[in-house]
Amino acid sequence: MSVPAGFLDDLRNEFRVASRARIGTMAALVDRISRDQSDRDSLEELLRHFHGFAGMGGTCGFPRISLVAERGEAAIRSLVGKDADPSPMDVERWRSLISDLQHELSDDVVPAGGAAAAPQLSDRRLQAMTALIVDAHKHESAQMAGLLEAEEVSTRVVSSKRAALAGNGGTPDVLITDARLTDGSGYELIEAMRKAAAGKFLRAVILGEAGEFMAKVTALRRGADAVLEKPVDAGALLRKVNEFRQQKYRTPDRVLVVDSDAAEGQSIRETLLREDCEVSVCGEPSQFESVLCDIDPQLVIIEMQLAGLPGALDLLRYLRQSERYATLPVILITSPEQVGTATDLLRSGGDAYVVRPIDPTWLCSSVVARLQRARAVRALLEHDVLTSVLTRPAFEQKIAARLARHRRAHEAPPVLCMVDLDEFKSVNDRHGHAAGDRVLIGLAALLRRKLRQSDTVGRYGGDEFMLLLEDVDLNGAKALIERLLADFRAIEHHGRNSATFSVSCSAGIAPLRSSYEEAMHAVDVALYDAKRTGRARVVVAA
Amino acid sequence: MKVLVIDDEEDVRQVVRLALQRVGGMAVVEARNGEEGARRAREEQPDAILLDMMMPEVDGAATFQLLRAMPETTGVPIVFLTAKAMSTEVNRLKVLGAKGVVLKPFNPLTLADDLRNILSSP
Numbered sequence: 081m082s083v084p085a086g087f088l089d090d091l092r093n094e095f096r097v098a099s100r101a102r103i104g105t106m107a108a109l110v111d112r113i114s115r116d117q118s119d120r121d122s123l124e125e126l127l128r129h130f131h132g133f134a135g136m137g138g139t140c141g142f143p144r145i146s147l148v149a150e151r152g153e154a155a156i157r158s159l160v161g162k163d164a165d166p167s168p169m170d171v172e173r174w175r176s177l178i179s180d181l182q183h184e185l186s187d188d189v190v191p192a193g194g195a196a197a198a199p200q201l202s203d204r205r206l207q208a209m210t211a212l213i214v215d216a217h218k219h220e221s222a223q224m225a226g227l228l229e230a231e232e233v234s235t236r237v238v239s240s241k242r243a244a245l246a247g248n249g250g251t252p253d254v255l256i257t258d259a260r261l262t263d264g265s266g267y268e269l270i271e272a273m274r275k276a277a278a279g280k281f282l283r284a285v286i287l288g289e290a291g292e293f294m295a296k297v298t299a300l301r302r303g304a305d306a307v308l309e310k311p312v313d314a315g316a317l318l319r320k321v322n323e324f325r326q327q328k329y330r331t332p333d334r335v336l337v338v339d340s341d342a343a344e345g346q347s348i349r350e351t352l353l354r355e356d357c358e359v360s361v362c363g364e365p366s367q368f369e370s371v372l373c374d375i376d377p378q379l380v381i382i383e384m385q386l387a388g389l390p391g392a393l394d395l396l397r398y399l400r401q402s403e404r405y406a407t408l409p410v411i412l413i414t415s416p417e418q419v420g421t422a423t424d425l426l427r428s429g430g431d432a433y434v435v436r437p438i439d440p441t442w443l444c445s446s447v448v449a450r451l452q453r454a455r456a457v458r459a460l461l462e463h464d465v466l467t468s469v470l471t472r473p474a475f476e477q478k479i480a481a482r483l484a485r486h487r488r489a490h491e492a493p494p495v496l497c498m499v500d501l502d503e504f505k506s507v508n509d510r511h512g513h514a515a516g517d518r519v520l521i522g523l524a525a526l527l528r529r530k531l532r533q534s535d536t537v538g539r540y541g542g543d544e545f546m547l548l549l550e551d552v553d554l555n556g557a558k559a560l561i562e563r564l565l566a567d568f569r570a571i572e573h574h575g576r577n578s579a580t581f582s583v584s585c586s587a588g589i590a591p592l593r594s595s596y597e598e599a600m601h602a603v604d605v606a607l608y609d610a611k612r613t614g615r616a617r618v619v620v621a622a
Numbered sequence: 623m624k625v626l627v628i629d630d631e632e633d634v635r636q637v638v639r640l641a642l643q644r645v646g647g648m649a650v651v652e653a654r655n656g657e658e659g660a661r662r663a664r665e666e667q668p669d670a671i672l673l674d675m676m677m678p679e680v681d682g683a684a685t686f687q688l689l690r691a692m693p694e695t696t697g698v699p700i701v702f703l704t705a706k707a708m709s710t711e712v713n714r715l716k717v718l719g720a721k722g723v724v725l726k727p728f729n730p731l732t733l734a735d736d737l738r739n740i741l742s743s744p
Contacts, residue, residue: 087730094636136637138726
């Protein structure tokens with residue numbers, strides 16, 4: 081049996097075309113359901129569409145579409161099973177999933193060595209949010225609004241409680257309010273807005289009283305999700321808003337189950353699908369390391385009765401001795417007679433154990449709580465405090481994982497790129513460090529906004545950013561980065577005394593084949609060339 | 623080898639047809655639902671039937687019973703096409719008499735071979 085040439089490409093292309101229409105239909109169905117929550121017919125039709133995507137995405141070359149659609153399907157089945165009407169939050173989740181599906185279809189994969197259409201700058205990496213700032217101090221409000229707008233948060237500013245509640249435009253995703261308003265307290269505003277929101281996503285930040293612990297406790301009890309002291313730390317505000325963004329657009333958590341019993345693995349998979357987890361089952365413990373690299377799970381479940389080597393204890397020890405996985409939550413599955421050993425394993429680094437027969441509710445609670453905390457810890461550890469991109473160690477870990485991952489035949493190698501701000505020192509000297517920081521934040525935000533979910537951005541040094549780009553060849557990458565840098569150069573930054581200025585960047589590009597050191601060296605040389613030949617340009621390694 | 627594929631979704635039928643014809647060199651007949659499937663099965667006498675589990679109105683399980691009940695089709699091996707999340711049904715289906723199961727999303731390059739393997743297993 082030979083594979084006819086172009087067979088897979090044909091499948092992909094036809095799927096892409098047919099899917100566009102389907103997605104349009106799904107969006108219309110969601111609109112209909114949001115207007116009438118009791119519309120069962122539309123709900124069932126929407127379910128069929130998700131089911132259709134789940135079943136065919138992977139077959140036609142879009143495995144992520146199957147995964148995304150599966151979640152939509154599971155969510156709706158769960159509603160139907162409980163005979164419940166969808167809530168506004170359900171509707172938002174579906175819209176987000178449909179948008180994900182659309183995104184997965186929108187970028188053309190450039191085949192290796194083929195004529196490259198430069199990939200589109202996809203405005204999807206930072207999902208849109210809306211914010212309402214309620215504060216009488218105009219200058220501060222304007223500054224906060226500026227920061228948020230740059231991070232793809234569409235922001236409105238008002239100065240009183242009445243103006244906030246009078247708002248047309250619906251509930252914002254994030255409400256940022258002074259504790260003391262001219263016509264009332266920020267807490268009253270939060271309470272009123274939550275009532276009006278009626279279950280829709282809403283996070284509230286109180287700006288206010290410095291210091292007082294009990295004041296903060298009171299704020300949280302009265303409905304605030306976060307308390308920030310004034311004068312507001314820009315970085316803290318942005319990090320908090322991005323945390324809210326993660327909560328609103330939750331990507332599914334990845335769970336790895338190591339279990340030689342396929343039926344048990346499958347059963348766990350189905351239980352956790354309800355909690356929006358992507359579960360992979362590894363039946364061969366000897367493959368653990370490579371599966372870990374491939375999946376990069378946020379939580380691992382290990383069955384204790386693994387026969388032979390490596391056993392559960394071996395896997396635990398391996399995890400805990402590695403820098404990368406030391407904080408990874410691990411849940412063990414044990415039979416009643418092995419509970420003593422399970423308790424011992426807690427000492428070796430297990431977080432908890434579940435005793436068979438596995439109670440699905442218990443499993444879900446243990447997993448969800450730990451995933452949330454692990455996410456928060458990981459975010460803090462892995463992201464640069466100022467710019468919110470990955471730190472250098474986290475970026476390098478991603479590179480290592482990428483290199484270790486099995487590459488599909490004919491897949492283009494990812495592209496490594498170093499972006500370096502030109503003459504950054506003089507920006508700091510002439511306009512001050514605060515302006516310099518804003519430039520860095522601005523570049524990072526642009527990169528995060530314009531690159532795709534599959535691309536990785538890290539902060540390498542003071543004014544250097546590293547990018548790892550997938551599904552693009554060298555020419556396509558060059559065109560992409562050139563466009564990005566042109567966009568950045570066009571930005572007017574504000575310095576001291578109403579001065580404005582712009583900043584350019586140079587960049588070096590090289591393919592990441594099998595060695596990070598080699599690729600880095602090539603990128604360095606290319607970047608040096610760019611600087612040497614006049615800056616504000618992109619050079620591809622020879 | 624002639625295969626009858628019964629699935630309510632056109633894109634599924636199309637991809638299955640492409641996979642079985644272009645890659646596997648098989649002849650493919652299509653039907654959109656259980657009733658049409660039963661009729662085509664009688665008419666075409668396929669060597670195997672690939673049957674989708676989830677169909678509106680007359681679903682896969684009901685169609686299965688229908689095919690089993692008709693003397694003209696009772697001997698034709700039936701392979702179910704079903705999504706992963708419902709694979710706990712697999713054993714139940716085999717006990718009922720299905721020859722095997724293909725999970726969705728399936729690999730279009732290996733579908734023909736997988737089908738042959740299922741059909742030739744005891």
